[in-house]
Amino acid sequence: MNFNTQLQRKLFATVILNVFIAFVIIPFIGYSQQSIKPKPGRLAAIAHFPIGSAVGMRWLERDSVMVSLLKSDFNSITAENCMKPALIHPEQNRFNWTDADKLAEFCEKYNFRLHGHTLIWHSQVPEWMEKFQGDSTAFEAVFKDHIQTVISRYKEQTKSWDVVNEAIADNNGKWRKTFWLERLGKDYIARAFRYAREAAPAVKLFYNDYSLESDSLKRKLALKMVDSFRKQGVPIDGIGLQMHIRVDHPSLKEIEETFTKFAQTGLLIHISELDISFNEFKKEPRFKAFTPEMADRQKQRYEDVVSAYNRIIPKNQQYGITIWGFADKYNWIRPFFKQPDWPVVYDDSLQRKPAWYGFSNGLTK
Numbered sequence: 001m002n003f004n005t006q007l008q009r010k011l012f013a014t015v016i017l018n019v020f021i022a023f024v025i026i027p028f029i030g031y032s033q034q035s036i037k038p039k040p041g042r043l044a045a046i047a048h049f050p051i052g053s054a055v056g057m058r059w060l061e062r063d064s065v066m067v068s069l070l071k072s073d074f075n076s077i078t079a080e081n082c083m084k085p086a087l088i089h090p091e092q093n094r095f096n097w098t099d100a101d102k103l104a105e106f107c108e109k110y111n112f113r114l115h116g117h118t119l120i121w122h123s124q125v126p127e128w129m130e131k132f133q134g135d136s137t138a139f140e141a142v143f144k145d146h147i148q149t150v151i152s153r154y155k156e157q158t159k160s161w162d163v164v165n166e167a168i169a170d171n172n173g174k175w176r177k178t179f180w181l182e183r184l185g186k187d188y189i190a191r192a193f194r195y196a197r198e199a200a201p202a203v204k205l206f207y208n209d210y211s212l213e214s215d216s217l218k219r220k221l222a223l224k225m226v227d228s229f230r231k232q233g234v235p236i237d238g239i240g241l242q243m244h245i246r247v248d249h250p251s252l253k254e255i256e257e258t259f260t261k262f263a264q265t266g267l268l269i270h271i272s273e274l275d276i277s278f279n280e281f282k283k284e285p286r287f288k289a290f291t292p293e294m295a296d297r298q299k300q301r302y303e304d305v306v307s308a309y310n311r312i313i314p315k316n317q318q319y320g321i322t323i324w325g326f327a328d329k330y331n332w333i334r335p336f337f338k339q340p341d342w343p344v345v346y347d348d349s350l351q352r353k354p355a356w357y358g359f360s361n362g363l364t365k
């Protein structure tokens with residue numbers, strides 16, 4: 001091609017440049033914008049399974065900032081306290097539905113899945129129940145009535161319940177010696193599940209416990225229980241691994257093995273009360289202030305746990321991950337053990353911590 005004038009050369013160069021911009025640069029920018037598009041700012045939108053928070057009515061009613069973050073980040077709620085026996089059934093002939101009703105309404109209105117917690121437990125029970133005078137037939141009636149009255153009241157609103165909580169003792173692989181066990185015999189657990197199913201057939205029924213990821217004897221008995229439930233036709237749908245863990249304990253390997261073993265039961269698996277703390281419970285606290293190094297360590301730990309759950313638990317068994325307490329200032333560890341800690345993904349000022357980003361990274365790995 002001959003260009004006779006400088007003008008022709010300039011025109012040709014302009015055409016080539018335009019073609020280059022139109023067919024190469026613009027599509028490239030379009031593509032790269034697509035690939036760096038920020039992830040939606042919601043854990044629940046990133047996850048393939050529900051993301052839960054345990055909340056108390058007190059905070060729901062008083063903290064509007066928390067409520068708006070809750071609505072934008074989460075899509076499942078566990079009743080932190082208001083559905084426990086001591087609160088919902090304060091006297092033998094009186095149930096107190098006020099807070100549980102409000103929570104159920106809140107969940108219905110804003111489309112949260114509601115997980116009930118908990119029907120049978122040795123802690124947070126009313127005195128009248130624990131000290132009940134009467135023979136075993138009368139006590140069995142109390143037990144059955146409590147389970148069936150509570151679960152059937154919310155059978156439309158709660159998709160699932162922790163039917164029995166923490167029935168296994170620590171570090172010895174035996175049943176915990178509770179007043180339930182002592183008065184009703186060890187089959188009380190199986191009967192609790194049968195009563196629950198009878199009253200609310202569509203509700204998913206869970207056994208929930210802590211340290212299943214670190215106490216191998218506890219884990220063994222829980223797995224044995226599931227197996228014998230299978231053989232006897234006891235209705236159980238899921239396992240709740242509470243997972244109140246620490247940044248350095250147990251090892252990721254043990255957590256992964258736990259996920260694998262429980263996944264093999266074929267049941268739904270709920271990480272039901274996740275928090276990752278620094279100080280050991282009931283020990284002199286080693287950590288007194290939260291440093292950036294600690295925040296990074298916690299971020300990595302959240303990422304590891306969430307990604308292990310994401311990878312190891314088959315999709316159809318992923319019931320979700322629930323964080324226990326919305327923010328560090330609302331988490332139970334400080335008031336319960338009276339020691340400092342920073343266990344969850346929002347801080348005391350309701351800001352996202354590095355842990356939040358660790359959690360969200362884990363959801364995509």
Ligand code: XIL
Pocket residue numbers: 080081165242273331332336
């Ligand atoms: C805790 C609540 O978060 C506290 O507000 C309450 O004072 C005590 O109980 N395992 C469970 C939960 O199953 O019910 C506990 O919740 C935390 C440990």
